[in-house]
Amino acid sequence: MLENFPFYLSLILAIVLLIMLANKIKVAYPVLLVVAGLAISFLPGIPTLHIDPELIFFIFLPPLLYEASWAVSWKEMWRWRRIITSFAFVVVFLSAMSVAFVANHFIPGFSLALGFLLGGIVSPPDAVSAGAILKFVKIPKRMSSILEGESLLNDASSLIIFRFALVAVATGQFVWQEAALSFSWMVIGGVGIGVLIGWVFMKIHKHLPTDVNTDIVLTILAPYIMYLSAEEVHSSGVLAVVAGGLLLSNNRHLFLSSTSRLRGVNFWESFCFVLNGLVFMLIGLDLPEIVSGLEGVSISSAMGYGLLITAVLIVGRILSAYGAVVITLIASRFITVADNRNPGYKVPLILGWTGMRGVVSLAAALSIPVQLADGSAFPQRNLILFITFIVILVTLLLQGLTLPYLIRKIGIPNLDQTLPEEEVYQGIRKQLAQHSLTHLRTNYSTQLKNQPILQQMAVKWEANSSSAGNELMAEECKVIYLDILNEQRLWLLNKNQEEEALDEDIIRKHLQFIDLEEEKLSFS
Template sequence: MLEHFPFYLTLIVAIVLLIMLANKIKVAYPVLLVLAGLTISFIPGIPTIHIDPELIFIIFLPPLLYEAAWTISWKELWRWRRIVSSFAFLVVFLTAMSVAFVANHFIPGFSLALGFLLGGIVSPPDAVSASAILKFVKVPKRMSSILEGESLLNDASSLIIFRFALIAVATGQFIWHEAALSFSWMLLGGVGIGLLVGWLFMKAHKYLPTDANMDIALSLVTPYMMYITAEEVHSSGVLAVVSGGLFLSNKRHLFLSSTSRLRGVNVWESLCFILNGLVFIIIGLDLPEITAGLEGVSISSAIDYGVLITLVLILGRLLSAYGAVIVTLIARYFITVADSRNPGYKVPFVLGWTGMRGVVSLAAALSIPVHLSDGSAFPQRNLILFITFIVILLTLLLQGLTLPYIIRKVNMPDLDPTLPEEEAYNLIRKQLAEHALQHLKTNYSEQLNNQPVLQQMARKWEDSSLSANYTDMVVECKTIYLDILNQQRQWLINKNKEEKTLDEDIIRKHFRYLDLEEEKLGFI
């Protein structure tokens, strides 16, 4: 391990340089990283990167899922809950089932259980790939929200299928009533444990004498504790991390200081940046080891199987996207839906084309044990790994490289007409200033008459500017200003709840600004 340490450092530098290149040429960085890893793997003398299959989930998934849960908008997730749930659960199951039957029929030696195992691995689209691509093109807010919500939940559903298929392959049997009970426990237990562990950590942050460094350390431990606790009692660790992350994300302003929030964002973004980069480059680096283990099947045949499964996935997602629209248009006559308008053929096509596979598929494939409990080799393990690699590579290249062009070409209509982001931001800024000024005049009228600093702040707010000159600010003024900042945060929370179509990212930008304002007080 230590003799390869310089190689790992070089790998991280290479990841940074490749992502810089990807941004320069406007290509999604997962595509370049996979190709670079594949190229590097053929260089003589390059160390073989091998990760213990039992640790792959624990190393990568908890922090990546936790960070995704913190950044997603709960309001948008709830608004599009029906289509998100259908893609995250129903579509994933149908996709896995389609892959299972196709693999069972066309791939020699593939039982139905192995087919479901492969289906569980390749069924969830990758959020990182989609996000990396969508940042180069403008898409309606609803589409990005649906993709983010789907990616957060489909990992859990696909890995549940994967786990049941793994048991079926290992034991050779599948008992439906036991599976139903186990499935219920995985769902309810995973969510419950995530919420419980999240609540305990929230109390620890709130009542223990922690500082920003301690808060960040605790936040790094939190997703691993959620995942490991849930897995120890045989429930879903993925659902535990997702539910606990969503819970803590919604409560972040109640138990974390402004310093902890600001520093924590930077730490988590850097950590996930490195983890995502490593996973995608490992995909390419692992190919020689995967191909070396293929037995009883030629490389050309294995590639054919990978192409076949990729076509099943692409076609299945496109049909599911149009099916979701049809179901929604029918359901609007019976239930209230988020939007009953017909989106046309463009929106579902683009949604269906965003099916790039990546991190979760690789992690699941690598976590397949090398041997069964009786010591015999796990059947078709390396072929499953190879097919997974082909699926990831083809979807990244075919869909990943063409998606920006397709989005520009179809010119999707924005069915949620809202103010431009800058205009919406400035409007909230003005309303926030008015609210702060009103609170100051109502609750601190006497101090306002006597304190020049407060008068200066009031004049600034009257000009709709939230900045102020803090020179010679006295302790009393600091206390008043902190109270006003807290009032502004509460106003933002209420504003976000009341206006269902308001982009929550704009609200979060204002939260970040208020945190920065509070941080300035520490330097006075």
């Protein structure tokens, strides 16, 4: 390990430089990192890396899921809950089933159980890849919300399928009743454990004398404790992290100070930046180990199987996207849905084309045991590994490189808000300034007459500005201004809850501005 330490340091430096290059040439960095990892793996003298699946599942996955659950809007997830759960559970299951039947029919030696095992591995799209690609193009808010929500849940559903298939291959039998009970416990137990641990951490943040550093350390510990606790009792660690993260994210303004929120965001962005870079580089670097274990089948045949499975996944996801639209339009006649307008052919096509696979698939494949309980070799393990790698590589290159062009070419109709985002932002700013001015005049009328700083605030709010400037404040003014900032925060949170169609990202921008104003007071 120590002799390779300079190599690992060089790897991190290379990742940073490659991501800078990716941003420069407008290419999603996961694509560039995987290709670079492939190229580096063929250089002479490069140490062969062995990716321990536990490194992915227990070190990388919890913080990445936790950060994603803090970034996603719970309101948007709830609004599009039917389509999100359909993609995260139903589409993943249908993808796994399609792969199972195709593999069983076309790949020699593949039983139906092995097909489901492969399907569970390659069925979940990778959220990081889609997010990195979509930042170069503008898509409607509803699409990004659906993709973000799906990404939080599809890893859990695919890993559940993977576990059941692994048992079926190892034991040669599959008991539906036991599987149903186990599935229920994995879902209910995972969510329950995550919410419980999240609630405990929320109380710790709120009632113990924490500061900024301890708050950030606690946010690092939280996802690992959630994940390990759930896995220890054989429920879903992924769902535990997602549920706990959503609970804490949705209540962040109740237990974290403005300083902790601001610095926490900066830390987590940098932390996950490094983690994401490492996992995609490791995918490319692992090719020599994967190829070396391929025995009993030629490279060309294995590549053909991989391309076949990739085609099944791509076509299946596109068909599922159109199917989801049709089902939603039919269901809208009988139940209330978030939106019953026909999105046309463009939106489902883009949703279907965002099916890039990533590191969770590779980690699941690597976690297949080398031997069964009786000591015999696990059937088709090396071929499954190679097919998984081909699926990841092809979807990243094919879909990852063409998705921005496809979005720009067909033009996606915006079925969300009719007003531009900047106009909505300025409208809320104007309402917020008026609300703050009313609060100041109603509750602090005497101080307003005697304090020039408060009078300046009133003048600026009358001009639709909620900034108090950089002037030094008297302590009495600070107390009043802090109260007004808290009132602004409450008003924004209430507005976000009351107006379902309002983009929560706009509200978060205002909340961040209030946090910055509160931070400025500590230095004045």
